[in-house]
Amino acid sequence: MEDFNSKVVIVTGGNSGIGRAASHIFARRGARVAVVARRKPEVEAVVEEIRSFGGEAFGISADIADPEQVTAMVEQAVSHYGRLDVAFNNAGIIGKWAPIDDLSSEDFDLAIGVNLRGTWHCIRAEVAQMKRQGEGGAIVNTSSWLAQGALRGSALYSMTKAGQDVLVKSLTFELSEQQIRINNVAPGVIDTPMTSASTEADALSALIGQTPMKRLGTSDEVAEAAVWMCSPAAGFVTGQSLLVDGGYTIPGNRM
């Protein structure tokens, strides 16, 4: 399916988990993909994977917490491919999970700085480029089911993801005037390096047990939903946060 037809796509967090899966899917569907993350060797590895099946990709090393690097990220994508049509702002961190007494201002600033401020900087730089082109565009960010709920200790993470959910709703009003759609994908508990690094086996079993589908989601399942929201097939979808969570957040579940 070549529904991206040489469109230029930025994928942040593209060297791992959900972002790596999305980079592959975009490329298989004909997009030219700028794969972005901080760890350059892992970025280049994904670029090579995509080129090995005949896809088009190149790598950018950038920290989304730094506004100058975000500006440079968009400039590099545009100088390499000539334009920007789509962005999947997926990079994020789990941050520190702890009772409020054990959280410092630095913990707060780190979580906000990457997940919310970083995503906001990406959106701002991408929108500026899309407006210059004047041909619309599509942006999807990775939120979380934890924007709509919480676990013990998830305060900082949930706060950043809830901020993303409100952000896309508000931006929908102004961006629709330029034919730019903006949405979030909101994963449930997904089998990625972030989950294995941050969740004890017992806690993971409990989360799986509370999920109606009785399993973890896969990176591909989340990425497919994100890519769909970026595609022309989702042309009237904007301002939404699409849960991909195996039913975990259905009201009444876990009662």
Ligand code: NAP
């Ligand atoms: P992952 O495999 O750890 O991927 C995280 C990605 O973000 C990596 O590519 C990482 O690359 C990049 N990243 C982190 N900080 C960055 C920064 N400051 N600048 C640029 N890139 C940065 O985890 P994942 O599960 O796929 O996470 C992807 C997104 O899904 C995140 O936003 C996460 O919050 C969200 N999410 C995950 C789950 C889940 O269950 N896994 C559930 C809900 C939401 P570098 O380290 O090389 O920079």
